[in-house]
Amino acid sequence: MNIRSMKKRILDLLFPQHLKCHCCDREAIVNSYGICKECEDALLFSADAGSIEGIDGYTAGLQYNKPAKRAMWSFKYHGALYKKEFLIRYIEIPREWTVDCLVPVPLHIDRQRRRGYNQSTVLANAIAERDGLTVREDLLERVRNTPQQAHLNQKERQKNVRNAFRASPDCSGLCVALVDDMRTTGATLRECALALKKSGASKVYAITACCSMEEIDYSE
Ligand SMILES: [Zn+2]
Known part of the structure; x- marks a missing residue:
């Protein structure tokens, strides 16, 4: 050569x-x-992403503005999984967190079969590889297939995901960090944390690639 x-x-x-x-x-x-x-x-960074009720710490990479939205859209819906490195690039796990494992927010099995992958698992694996952490997909499952949340307000979202998750007793005593692609109202993360804590998790943190406090318009 x-x-x-x-x-x-x-x-x-x-x-x-x-x-x-x-x-x-x-x-x-x-x-x-x-x-x-x-x-x-x-691009805008989510230096101060705020907090989520019931979550012991929250951090995010990017604000969900136009360029981040475009990257996330093709990653999530069109199989552009190679964008994972970019999407996790701005995520920095705070030093004061003690994380035993990363837990991706699960999709219902039917939706995962249709999409072919869980975007949160792809992101969690990329963060784990970069930061030397482990991913546990066995600790949390989505037991109810909930309708898409895009057009729901905060109250409706909370109701939509109520009791949608079940955690394994194996999470007992662990400090887990949930990983999701996106945070809007935090309803899904809050519900996951409730299930994990009910099963004995000692701390539940949350990490999302993007963060948006506004209602999302998926029509673009
Ligand atoms: Zn560009």
Whole structure:
């Protein structure tokens, strides 16, 4: 292999998406994590993501504005799983947390079969690999298939997910960090935490790739 083709091979390994921006999907000059300048400038970080009732600590990567929304949409609904590294890039687990394991927010088995993957598990695995943590999918299951929450307000969301999760007694005494793609009202995370604590988890933290306190318009 000559130097030129070796260089190309290395670049291909580093930028497998052939310089397509992870957010806007345009061919562009992208930075080391696959984002064009325009999108990079528009990204907003969730430095202070606020708190969620019933959760011992909460952190998020990005605010759910236009570029983050575009990346998340293709990751979640169109199988663009390679965007996981970008989506977890801004997540920093606070030093004061003692995390025994990461627990992805489960999808109902029917929805997971239709989609082919659980986006939260993909994110949890990527964080675990990066930070040297373990993922436990056996500690929490979704026992009720709840309708999509996109058009529900906070009260309706809380009602929608009530008793939707069941935790295994194996979580007893553990400090777990829930992982989800998105936080809107926090209703789903709160319900997961309730189930885990009922089964004896000693602490429940939550990590989401994106954070939006507003109602989401999925029509775009
Ligand atoms: Zn872009």
